[in-house]
Amino acid sequence: MQIIMGFRxxxxxxxxxxxxxxxxxxxxxxxxxxxxxxxxxSLLIRHFAEKQGEDERPNRVLKKP
Structure with a gap:
């Protein structure tokens, strides 16, 4: 079943x-x-995903004025 579900x-x-x-x-x-x-x-399988979509926003660093 894990192969069908695409598990890593x-x-x-x-x-x-x-x-x-x-x-x-x-x-x-x-x-x-x-x-x-x-x-x-229906069967629900709870798991911890290894690969998830990356955030498209650039990292922002707050600077003191």
């Missing part, structure tokens, strides 16, 4: 203890969405 080696090695959580989906009537052809559950 460092991300897989640093998974937190509470890495897995599930989200339940219901329709407007409060019944599981899977009964109407949708998805009833």
């Amino acid at each position: 080696i460092g991300e897989a090695a640093r998974l937190p203890l509470d890495w897995k959580s599930w989200r339940e989906y219901l329709d407007a009537d409060g019944r599981p969405a899977g009964e109407r052809g949708g998805f009833s559950r």
Whole structure:
């Protein structure tokens, strides 16, 4: 699953203890969405990303006047 999700080696090695959580989906009537052809559950994976988008703003140093 980690290959499919695009995990890097460092991300897989640093998974937190509470890495897995599930989200339940219901329709407007409060019944599981899977009964109407949708998805009833999805798996959420919590991880620490190694590579994230870099800030495009230049670093600014405040100087005393």
